[in-house]
Amino acid sequence: MRSHGNRLFGVAFLLASSLAMVGAQATTPVVSAVAPPALQEGDKLLGGYGPYRANNDLLYYHLDVRVDPAKQYLSGVNAIRFRMLEDGTRIQLDLVPTFKIDGISLENTHGASLPLKYQRIAGRSIYVDFPRKLHKGQVYTVDFHYSGHPVEMGRFGGFVFRKDPMGRPLVNTACEEEGASVWWPNKDQWRDEVESMDISVEAPSDLVEVSGGRFQGKTDLHDGFTRWNWKVQYPINNYDVSLNIGTYTHFSDTYNNLSLDYYVFPEDLEKAKHQFVQVKDMLKAYEHFFGEYPFPKDGYKLVEALYSGVENQTAITYGNHFENGYLGRPKTGIGTWFDFIIVHESAHEWFGNSITARDRSDMWIHEGWANYCETLFVEDKWGKQNGLTYLNTGKEGVKNARPIITEEGIYGTPPVDQYKKGALFLNTVRSVVNDDAVWFKLLHDYYQHFKYQTIMTTDVAAFFSTETGLKLTPIFNQYLRHAAIPTLELRFDDAAHTVSYRWQADEPGFAMPVRVGRHDGWKIVEPTTEWKVLPTSLSRENFEVATDLYYVNVHKF
Ligand SMILES: [Zn+2]
Numbered sequence: 001m002r003s004h005g006n007r008l009f010g011v012a013f014l015l016a017s018s019l020a021m022v023g024a025q026a027t028t029p030v031v032s033a034v035a036p037p038a039l040q041e042g043d044k045l046l047g048g049y050g051p052y053r054a055n056n057d058l059l060y061y062h063l064d065v066r067v068d069p070a071k072q073y074l075s076g077v078n079a080i081r082f083r084m085l086e087d088g089t090r091i092q093l094d095l096v097p098t099f100k101i102d103g104i105s106l107e108n109t110h111g112a113s114l115p116l117k118y119q120r121i122a123g124r125s126i127y128v129d130f131p132r133k134l135h136k137g138q139v140y141t142v143d144f145h146y147s148g149h150p151v152e153m154g155r156f157g158g159f160v161f162r163k164d165p166m167g168r169p170l171v172n173t174a175c176e177e178e179g180a181s182v183w184w185p186n187k188d189q190w191r192d193e194v195e196s197m198d199i200s201v202e203a204p205s206d207l208v209e210v211s212g213g214r215f216q217g218k219t220d221l222h223d224g225f226t227r228w229n230w231k232v233q234y235p236i237n238n239y240d241v242s243l244n245i246g247t248y249t250h251f252s253d254t255y256n257n258l259s260l261d262y263y264v265f266p267e268d269l270e271k272a273k274h275q276f277v278q279v280k281d282m283l284k285a286y287e288h289f290f291g292e293y294p295f296p297k298d299g300y301k302l303v304e305a306l307y308s309g310v311e312n313q314t315a316i317t318y319g320n321h322f323e324n325g326y327l328g329r330p331k332t333g334i335g336t337w338f339d340f341i342i343v344h345e346s347a348h349e350w351f352g353n354s355i356t357a358r359d360r361s362d363m364w365i366h367e368g369w370a371n372y373c374e375t376l377f378v379e380d381k382w383g384k385q386n387g388l389t390y391l392n393t394g395k396e397g398v399k400n401a402r403p404i405i406t407e408e409g410i411y412g413t414p415p416v417d418q419y420k421k422g423a424l425f426l427n428t429v430r431s432v433v434n435d436d437a438v439w440f441k442l443l444h445d446y447y448q449h450f451k452y453q454t455i456m457t458t459d460v461a462a463f464f465s466t467e468t469g470l471k472l473t474p475i476f477n478q479y480l481r482h483a484a485i486p487t488l489e490l491r492f493d494d495a496a497h498t499v500s501y502r503w504q505a506d507e508p509g510f511a512m513p514v515r516v517g518r519h520d521g522w523k524i525v526e527p528t529t530e531w532k533v534l535p536t537s538l539s540r541e542n543f544e545v546a547t548d549l550y551y552v553n554v555h556k557f
Contacts, residue, residue: 045092045125046179047360047411049191052092052127056082056187058194059139063184066202066225067209067245069169072161074099075147078185079107081194082142084134091142094181094188096124099148101185104128107141116142124181124188144185151182156307159183164246164265164306169207171245172305172317177413180238188238191358191454197232201243208248210263212241212315213298232313233297235452237356242312244303255283259299264318268304271322276302278342285380286350286373289440290447294354302342309341311348311370318342334378334390347373350447358454361408364480365460368404368422375423376443391427392548395420405457405480424551425479431549432475432513433468434524442467471511478507479551487553488514488527492540499543502531504555515546522546 044050058080065076080093095101097120105113118128134140150159156174159182164170173183181188199211205226209218213232220226232241248263251273260279264272279300283293293300298314305317308327318341320327326340351373352366372391379387397420404418430439446463461476478486487504503510510529515522517538525534536543545554 043123043411044409045122046094046181046188048409049189049359050092052088052090053187053189053192055086055088056084056091056192058082058187058192060196060198061186061194061241062198062200063241064198064200065184065243067171067243069161069171069204069207069245072149073147074150074159074183075102076184077143077145080142080144080186081139082187083139084136086136087133089130089133091128092187093126093128093142093144093185094124094179095126095144095146095185096151096182098151098182099146099185101126102145102147103143104145105143106130107143113143124179126185146185153182154178156310160306162306166247166265166267168247169204169245170247170306171203171243172303172307173242173244173312174305174307174310174317176239176310179411180241184241186238186241190237190356190360193235193237193356193454195235197236197241199230199232199241199243200227201230201245202227203245206247207245208250208263210244210248210301210303210315212236212301212313215261231298234295234313234354236313237353237454240311240313240353242303242315242317244305244315244317246304248304253279255280255300258283258293258296261299261301262303263301264304268322272302272304275322275339276342278339279346281338281381282343282346282377285377286347288380289373289376289443290350291444291451294349294451300346300349309345311345311352313349313353316341316345316349318345333393334382334386335393337382338377340374343374343377344370347377350451354451355447356454358456359408360412361406361410361414362457363414364404364418364422365455365457367418368426371419372423372426375427388427388548391423395424395551398424400483400485402483403481421479421485421551428479428512428550428552429464429472429475431515431546432470432472434513438468474507474510475512478505478510482506485551485553486510486512487555488516488545490540490543490545490554490556491531492543492556494539497535497537498533499536499538500531500533501525501527503527503529505529512550514550514552517544518542519544519546 060081062079067074104116104118116128118126120126152160154177158175158178159173162170175182179188180186201209202225203209209228211230213230216229216231218226218228249266249269251262253260295314301315302318303315305319307319309318320341324339325336347370351369357363357365375387375391378390398417402415404414406414433439461473465472489502489504491500513524513526515524517523
């Protein structure tokens with residue numbers, strides 16, 4: 001998802017907290033309904049992987065909800081199946097206090113249901129307590145019933161009741177920044193994903209409902225609502241779970257054996273048929289670089305929404321006005337050669353949805369990679385030089401004020417630098433590897449090695465280092481764990497016809513080759529943080545550094 005920094009949990013949460021007290025009083029059996037304070041960014045219970053999360057492994061969700069746009073009301077149940085990793089009597093789940101908890105129960109194999117005690121802790125976290133010990137290795141299912149009026153929050157609203165441009169009801173979800181627990185109860189973190197999921201949504205019968213996964217059919221309930229069933233047949237991170245309810249018209253296509261399904265407002269049908277042709281170019285490029293589209297059994301879908309778009313797994317929301325560029329920008333340059341939302345959000349199917357960061361701190365694993373995929377898409381379609389031009393366009397917007405990897409275990413969103421700086425960093429590593437055949441095999445093997453897993457940056461750095469035989473971890477650390485990029489210091493001695501050079505960097509032991517001299521005949525030098533001397537006939541003014549290939553500062557003196 002496109003993200004613009006940290007804007008979380010404002011007035012909506014203050015309101016939500018006070019509402020929750022009312023809801024909790026009506027709920028039985030509650031041990032104690034602690035009045036939840038407004039959730040602050042930096043929440044460790046939500047952001048961390050505490051003992052009552054770590055003691056279990058998610059297997060499966062069945063999210064089963066009714067959405068009533070007329071009443072702006074959401075109600076239902078999530079069946080949460082998990083395996084205990086150790087003996088215990090408590091697990092942690094999450095749901096914003098906006099919603100009333102209508103009961104949490106333990107299901108047994110005979111179909112009986114045992115009500116459980118629970119307590120709402122700070123913000124949205126909930127401790128669920130079991131009357132008897134849950135045993136390591138055993139599988140349990142908890143049904144979590146809830147209801148209430150969703151409160152919009154964050155950039156895209158989390159869960160929104162809106163009207164489409166023709167004034168018809170429209171419901172969309174988008175909750176990467178805000179967390180999935182803004183609209184449904186779950187274990188709201190990134191490390192642990194269910195293996196599969198069912199999504200059932202009851203929506204007014206005159207509307208269409210689209211979620212992620214493969215459509216399983218719909219049933220008219222004869223009460224004004226129709227129940228839509230979707231099956232997610234792969235691991236899925238919580239924020240990628242989505243529902244969309246609107247006056248959608250559907251058309252479909254195929255790419256090789258992959259189903260492509262598109263849901264747009266009826267008046268946009270012809271524009272969509274024209275614009276979505278680009279999906280095949282995107283798939284061709286990414287399958288070439290990384291291998292098969294990650295979720296073939298669930299298919300690929302685009303669903304029209306009012307915001308620009310997010311990467312909801314296999315049901316990407318699209319609001320880019322059926323134009324190239326991003327929301328009409330930029331009007332010039334390579335950026336208008338393709339539809340940004342199709343190319344960027346779809347890249348997340350590989351990087352973000354299939355490979356997922358274990359912790360929000362390492363979100364560049366999603367956004368830096370998706371941004372770099374834009375460059376690869378340009379390179380695949382229009383050549384390497386255009387890819388390089390695309391990559392380097394806008395790099396002056398990178399602030400380098402904070403590291404793009406933030407503190408682990410703290411709820412928040414890393415700086416927006418994670419997009420462009422992440423891509424510039426990856427291209428720098430490509431220049432360090434200095435062999436395109438090796439580089440593209442590395443990208444392919446990286447994806448294949450880690451697909452459907454949650455990982456951290458240390459895993460990426462270790463894989464890249466092992467596969468290339470290069471000591472890349474200090475380079476990863478300098479670019480990702482420090483604010484500043486390395487500066488190449490060049491000290492010229494005109495009389496001696498030499499230039500002294502070294503890296504100015506934060507990371508101990510930082511060393512990185514770089515191309516210098518003349519762009520029509522680069523020479524690769526291997527600076528460290530110690531001065532070295534190179535003979536040169538070039539003057540200070542004519543001595544160049546390949547700053548399009550390496551994202552570095554240059555200081556000549
Ligand atoms: Zn993104």
